[in-house]
Amino acid sequence: MSFKKFCPRCGKEKDFLVGKICVDCFMEGKEFFSMDKINMTVCKHCGKIKVRGKWIEFSDSLIAEEVASKVNVIDELADSKVFVEIEKYSDIDYEAKIKVTGILSNQLVEKESFVKFQLKDVTCDACMKLNADYREAIIQLRSSSKDTAKEMYAIAIDLLSREKSKNTLADTSKVIEIKNGYDLWVGSKNAAAKVARRVAQLFDVQIKNSRKLTGRENGKDKYRNTYCIKK
Ligand SMILES: [Zn+2]
Ligand SMILES: [Zn+2]
Numbered sequence: 001m002s003f004k005k006f007c008p009r010c011g012k013e014k015d016f017l018v019g020k021i022c023v024d025c026f027m028e029g030k031e032f033f034s035m036d037k038i039n040m041t042v043c044k045h046c047g048k049i050k051v052r053g054k055w056i057e058f059s060d061s062l063i064a065e066e067v068a069s070k071v072n073v074i075d076e077l078a079d080s081k082v083f084v085e086i087e088k089y090s091d092i093d094y095e096a097k098i099k100v101t102g103i104l105s106n107q108l109v110e111k112e113s114f115v116k117f118q119l120k121d122v123t124c125d126a127c128m129k130l131n132a133d134y135r136e137a138i139i140q141l142r143s144s145s146k147d148t149a150k151e152m153y154a155i156a157i158d159l160l161s162r163e164k165s166k167n168t169l170a171d172t173s174k175v176i177e178i179k180n181g182y183d184l185w186v187g188s189k190n191a192a193a194k195v196a197r198r199v200a201q202l203f204d205v206q207i208k209n210s211r212k213l214t215g216r217e218n219g220k221d222k223y224r225n226t227y228c229i230k231k
Helices: 023-027 060-068 125-131 146-164 189-202
Strands: 033-035 041-043 049-051 054-056 071-073 078-088 093-104 107-118 120-122 137-142 172-178 181-186 207-217 220-230
Touching: 023 093, 023 107, 033 093, 033 107, 049 060, 060 078, 060 093, 071 078, 071 093, 125 172, 137 146, 137 189, 146 172, 146 181, 146 189, 181 189, 189 207, 189 220
Parallel strands: 041 120, 137 220
Antiparallel strands: 033 071, 041 049, 049 054, 078 093, 093 107, 137 181, 172 181, 207 220
């Protein structure tokens, strides 16, 4: 036979009391977690999110992680766990469902709350450069056949877009169409070199590489490469 305990405040029968009252009454009006302000920035052009000073490919789990890092749990709660679910209402409007569980006086407790927040939309540095015709390299695609030139162009754009998740500057800031091909102004010299190599390989031709001095940086000459691929 076990002794029943009753909470003197609400009269409910409970296995454990916190001091003299039950956990529910103890928790009444008392929060066991608080939230710091959620401050996140998203680029309205490429959709990347700024996390701790770095621009990272957007994902719901990344946002959930950031929200979780803003949850402060009270010290009395042992073995606490934080769960975050994200609901997206627009590109910048979100709601997070935050659930915190833990042990309070031998009893498993949980509390939920909903927080609405907004991402600040800005233009990231890379997109700013791309909007301003920034180019570290130029890829020239040339062919006497319009179809071949178009095919080269489609492949180059596709290869660039694959690089873009790792490197926002792997994009064109301008595309110039001329009679026998295209000029692609590319924001990243590494991406341009990689894409040019791959296109030349696919069309079985050599790259004609030329470079132009564009200035000096940290005591070193700076060059802009032009990769000409002619089929
Ligand atoms: Zn009670
Ligand atoms: Zn961007």
